[in-house]
Amino acid sequence: MRIRNRKSETLAATVAALLMTCVTGSRGAAAEQQSSPPPQTHPLSAPAAATPAANPADVGSIDAILHSVYETISGPAGQQRDWNRFRSLFVIGARLIPVVPNPPGGFRTLLFSADEYAQHGDPYFQKNGFFEREVARRSERYGNMAQVFSTYESRHSAADPKPFERGINGFQLMNDGHRWWIVTIFWQGETAGGPIPKEYLPRDSDSH
DSSP states (O other), rough: OOOSSSSSHHHHHHHHHHHHHHHHHTTHHHHHHSOOOOOOOOOOGGGGGGGGOOOHHHHHSHHHHHHHHHHOBBBBBTTTOOOOHHHHEEEEEEEEEEEETTTTTTTEEOBOOHHHHHHHHHHHHHHHHHEEEEEEEEEEETTTTTEEEEEEESSTTTSSSOOOEEEEEEEEEEEOSOEEEEEEEEEEBBBTTTTTGGGSSOOOOOOO
16 A cells, blocks of 8 residues: 555645645634535526536436546646536535544544635646546445445556555435436545455455
């Protein structure tokens, strides 16, 4: 895994560092937001009126929308990401929630909207190559909702033989009868003390 005794290089950790001043200054507000998030006032059938129009090919299936997320955030250093495409994948009020180390010990979550993720992630992508791809998946679906555990590998270059990080993206998805929407992405990078369980890895995976 090669992540023991070094600072994590994950995008989540980088974004967390970028936000540290803001988060520290508004810790009370963040805690209140986590315990009692604002109510969703928009009907789930309305997001298309308030978000960029999606390419139907990006949102026509669970496979398509997950592929679109990974493709949109991946690229060499300095390549401008298509943030309108990224935003078009998310329902109004969607949240991106990384689990990050807590300096006093243990772990904590950070909350981002799609706009906030784009705003704070863009400086990282301007300076760093970042390629993330799905290597394994476990899904459950009922009616118009689905939950997906998408195991990912992150590389600085698509040609890198091994990832610098692995983890699991937990997607919650909703189909409004016309297309799929991302409601939540909740993720955590693999740690030395918390290796990814075998059932969430590719069958032919070896340890890193």
